[in-house]
Amino acid sequence: MDAFELRVLGYVRSPLTDPAHAPRQGDEGAPDAVLELDASVQPALAGLETGMAVVVLTWLHLGDRDTLAVHPRDDRSRPLTGVFATRSPDRPNPIGLHRCEVLAVDGSRLTVRGLEAVDGTPVVDVKIALGDVGER
Amino acid sequence: MDAFELRVLGYVRSPLTDPAHAPRQGDEGAPDAVLELDASVQPALAGLETGMAVVVLTWLHLGDRDTLAVHPRDDRSRPLTGVFATRSPDRPNPIGLHRCEVLAVDGSRLTVRGLEAVDGTPVVDVKIALGDVGER
Numbered sequence: 001m002d003a004f005e006l007r008v009l010g011y012v013r014s015p016l017t018d019p020a021h022a023p024r025q026g027d028e029g030a031p032d033a034v035l036e037l038d039a040s041v042q043p044a045l046a047g048l049e050t051g052m053a054v055v056v057l058t059w060l061h062l063g064d065r066d067t068l069a070v071h072p073r074d075d076r077s078r079p080l081t082g083v084f085a086t087r088s089p090d091r092p093n094p095i096g097l098h099r100c101e102v103l104a105v106d107g108s109r110l111t112v113r114g115l116e117a118v119d120g121t122p123v124v125d126v127k128i129a130l131g132d133v134g135e136r
Numbered sequence: 137m138d139a140f141e142l143r144v145l146g147y148v149r150s151p152l153t154d155p156a157h158a159p160r161q162g163d164e165g166a167p168d169a170v171l172e173l174d175a176s177v178q179p180a181l182a183g184l185e186t187g188m189a190v191v192v193l194t195w196l197h198l199g200d201r202d203t204l205a206v207h208p209r210d211d212r213s214r215p216l217t218g219v220f221a222t223r224s225p226d227r228p229n230p231i232g233l234h235r236c237e238v239l240a241v242d243g244s245r246l247t248v249r250g251l252e253a254v255d256g257t258p259v260v261d262v263k264i265a266l267g268d269v270g271e272r
Contacts, residue, residue, distance in 0.1 A: 003141045003143050004197075004258070006141070006142040007139050007228055007229055008139060009229070024191055039218075041204060044228070046205060046218035047215075047221030052222070057231060065178065069179055082182035084190070084263065092147070093261045127220065130161065136262060
């Protein structure tokens, strides 16, 4: 298979340190977190403001890349399901998607609400969340 | 900076061939498309069914990885904006996010509605779209 080089642009700084205690999704009780980005990408933050909705993309470095099927949400009563039909961190390319709200931008530090990734998780992209077609 | 290896899991097959003619987002008039995935990841599709909403992640191979700011939607009347505040394909890690509807699953081929990526775009992940917390 072909491959591309995914560059780590920064890291999550969060009070969450244990994946077993992290909420499964950002809207299930995640704390505020800081994305400490590399100074070289600071210009890419221009235009982000408090209150904006963004999608943060992370590399879920604790995920198992050889897993193709799981019991959703680790619930053994749910049938084994292909990882493409789940949000499991175990998948061939463990990219995490996190819809968050911007709380503050300070240099190359972006503080967000609603990020369930643990401290030290690599950040690979940030995108504005899409609203209605007319707002783009 | 650190880096990870992003594996290409398959390719988009679409009547869209010219980026200049592709819609900017999937809900702006994208045609049906087929994700031709590698046979090795077919088990990861188990559980996907017609009508489900998924997020397809692509590698926007035509994107410029050195671009950090753009005029949104190529509109010069809009101020230069950091790429993290946009959905530009030009960005350090050109990952595309596409919310699509599953039309059919046939072996390792996944047919979807609403994918604006051009023919030949590499596919790197598929995830179920999140509904309300109670549906997870």
